[in-house]
Amino acid sequence: MTDEKGRHIITKAHEATFGDVQLDVSDYKMQHVFFQDFPVSLISKVVDADEELSQALAETSPQAITARYGFDYDTDYSHIKWAFIPNVMLLNLNYGGADHHIRMEFNNNSQYYTFTEDEMKQPKAFGSLAKNGITLQLEAIHDGSTLIQRFGYENGNYMHIIFKASPL
Template identity: 80%
Template sequence: MKTMKIWRLAFAMLAAFSIASCSSDDHWEKRLTNEQKETYAQNISGEYPGQYIIIYKNKDCKEWINEEGRRVTEAHSETFNGVQVDVSNNKMLHVFFQDFPVSLITKVVDADEELSHALAEASPQAITARYGFDYDTDYSHIKWAFIPNVMLLQLNYSGAEHHIRVEFDNNSQYYTFTEDELKQPRAFRPLAENGIVLQLKSIYDGPTLIQQFGSEGNYMHIIFKAE
């Protein structure tokens, strides 16, 4: 009987230790407070003038093998000055890439010739994106990331109105700040000066996929740099 009681006590202690260990692990998960997020969003908010550097590849770009035996692909590059990115505060949590030259997309759309011609006449439009903050994995930095929204266009061609959806991506990229950096006003400027990157992902006519973009075919990389 004494042996049985000792084993029961040992199992009870082991179970208690396991529960305590799980509780301890959960305790170490650290999250930003709403007050921190509000402060950080306020400090990065503002208007940031700069330029777009847009790099794209289409069927006109040549490929060759260099002296090291590596495949090299030519790409085009165009710069657009006099643009800006607007960052909203905690009430909206949005980034606005203002005056994006939509007409340049015609350079990489070759799956639908009539759509490509219609895009060439399109006016500049903002690329919008939603952003958020979180801790980095070791809690030493704050991650800032954005997810681009779909751009909606109404284009008339082929005798009809078409509802075009343009999708962008940021390849799940995120940017890091220290807490001290995010406590400074206009904290977004150093980040924007180094460059913020997104890519053209795909284009749809209504629900119909017209063309996808990526490393295997035509692509377009959009870089914003603050002045």
């Protein structure tokens, strides 16, 4: 089930929306965060292994990036850790006279976000997270099962994506 903007609807214990970022927390289960209207065209700036793919990405309309998330406690149980695990973004692109099934993989750059239990109970608990940003990193692009390009410091093409929202 989705709402009028196409966002997934679940039974929520808490929800906050900041700009185009929707956060849902429900029953301590693995849930999703949706980053609406991510400008996929930005990725074309770091794709250099396939010029036609880079051009096709430059012309691609904005897409949603989704990430699963989960909560855990740090080792001394004083803070709640919140981790995001990005889902693969799938695109069907036509370039070079053929259809291509592009799979973009992201990772969370080993980022964990921590809150105290009291902070989590506040009405706008996610405000600081939205203001400071959620970080994802582009890891690889595949066409079907074929690796097109890997990304990272060691490859000289690191792409850090930080999602921020306007101040509350």
